[in-house]
Amino acid sequence: MSSDVMISAQGIGKAYALNASPLRQMLAQFRPARRTDDFWALRPLDLTVRRGEVIGVIGQNGSGKSTLLQLLCNTLNPSCGKVQVNGRLAALLELGAGFNLDFTGWENIRLSAALYGLSHAETEQKIGAIAAFADIGDFIDKPVKTYSSGMFVRLAFAVIANIDADILVIDEALAVGDVFFTQKCMRFLQSFAEKGTILFVSHDSASVVSLCNRAILLEHGMLLADGDPKTITEYYLQKQYFHQQPQTEQAPVKTGDSAVNQGEFGLKGLSVQTVSVLDSAGEPVFQLHGATSLCLNIQIMAHQDTAHPLVGFSLKDRLGQVMFGGNSADAQGHLPALQAGQSLQVEFDLTVPGLTLGDYMISVAVGEGNARNHLMHHWIHDAYALHSTLTVQSGMLEIPVDRMRHHLLSTL
Ligand SMILES: Nc1ncnc2c1ncn2[C@@H]1O[C@H](COP(=O)(O)OP(=O)(O)OP(=O)(O)O)[C@@H](O)[C@H]1O
Incomplete structure (x- = not known):
């Protein structure tokens, strides 16, 4: 695998046995062969993720986004295909995944760091920064089973933000806390995106457009489109309108097709x-x-x-x-x-x-x-x-200050 390629997935897919007994469902996790009545949560696809790519994964509920990311992170067994990862991959996909509920925040930081392959010395060097990023006060001393979901997210995000990952895989739905923490996460992701590689599931086209340099659209477990975020999010908007209203003719669109952005619809x-x-x-x-x-x-x-x-x-x-x-x-x-x-x-x-x-x-x-x-x-x-032609000093818009006042509030 070229050193530029961070993730190479070939033919990965995930099928679930429909109407199968619990035993069959369990066995199905380990068998490569599939019956025709299997349900494909993700149909076999190839995906190459290169260094520096920030990829937004979009699609409606149930389109296969989490399944794809779990397969790439190796937290779900594929029904077919294989994935190769080059570098340290850190993921925030499932709330509390990798945490032991009876362990305190400190103990879980050490546990996660070990799972990500950090040495004892590296962990001790980073643990203060992780606790500071999480910023959950005395709860860091308590078992995580006493945490709110927001505290779980804070601790989990703090870990993946501080372990020198090469690739981050994040479900945006989980990366939310209060507004201050969300802003902190976004600042971190923006600076990580300057040199690292990110895959990021999102329902919000605006954050895909502002953060990503590539987007992929899934529909019914299929990779429907892959390209620049503006084109793909506009195409997704078009698809959403077509889902909501009576169908008119739609030209079929292939992955990588330059005509994905059909320009107009309705x-x-x-x-x-x-x-x-x-x-x-x-x-x-x-x-x-x-x-x-x-x-x-x-x-x-x-x-x-x-x-x-x-x-x-x-x-x-x-x-x-x-x-x-x-x-x-x-x-x-x-x-x-x-x-x-x-x-x-x-x-x-x-x-x-x-x-x-x-x-x-x-x-x-x-x-x-x-x-x-x-x-x-x-x-x-x-x-x-x-x-x-305007050069704005700070931000995107120039809103002129109409008037400025000042008041001296105290004298020595
Ligand atoms: N263990 C399972 N058994 C059977 N079907 C499953 C299982 N896990 C997921 N699915 C199905 O696979 C499909 C894809 O699910 P997935 O969670 O990947 O979608 P998603 O795009 O992430 O959805 P959302 O936006 O709602 O999180 C869905 O139809 C879901 O019901």
Whole structure:
């Protein structure tokens, strides 16, 4: 295996025997052969994870994300295939996995460190940092069976964050505690991502886009798409809409297919005809030089009678992180019912803050219903491009300070 390859999985899959007795189910863990009525939690797939990759694993509930990561971590026996790991892999996949409930926090740190292959001297050198990261006060002296789930997560995350792992495998659902701990975990993951390799199960497209440089999408135990996070999360959004509403034709998409981002989707009972961004003089805008007032015009057409049209937009940076968005329902301006053949121009007046230097895209959509519950008729990714020339000193947005005051509070 090349030294650049951190994980190489070939043909790994996991099948469970359906309607089998407990004994058969237990035996099935150890048998490679499968019956045709087995349920495939993960269909056989190949996956190569390279050094420095930060991979977001996304997919609906039950799509096989945890199964895939457990197979890669070797905490679940595959029904077929094999996995090779290059380096120290640390995982946070199951609450309390690897902990002894009767041991104290200190004892469990030592136990986990030993399981990860740290020497006694290395463990003693790191144990203070691990306890400090966990920050659970006197509970560190108590058996972990007395811990809240948040304390379990704190201790488990503190261990994997401090053992000099080469690869981290994390289920984001577990990596949550209170807001301060979550922020601490995210800061750690962002700095780890600069040099390490991460696989990370998430239900949140925004964190995949902001943290990852690769994403894979699973559906019904199959690897459906693999590519850059922006493309894959947009495709996932499209899939979610198709799950929720009556099916129209969808082009089949293969793994690695460059056409994964089909650009637009929807039922097409309504369609977006034109999108433009105008300044106060009514001139088209393609460049932003700071905070400015703009008018986003979206013209839609009805191909069928529609009682409650809904028009929305979002502005994203080049990675696909949503900077802001809105829709006609938020704007308190209910749109009129439309008859087939009618067109409607919807104008959103926006005060756009200064955006840091870079390229931005506006995605637009027209649906039917309300903001929470609607049929998607036409969604266009990246319908309009803007470039910002502004250099923001700190952060992504420039929000000018209107006024500053100061008050001397004490005198010597
Ligand atoms: N021990 C088991 N026996 C039978 N089926 C199982 C077993 N473990 C998991 N499955 C099934 O395998 C499928 C994939 O499960 P998995 O936990 O990998 O999904 P997931 O994508 O991680 O879901 P979630 O987002 O809900 O955590 C599911 O349909 C699940 O019900």
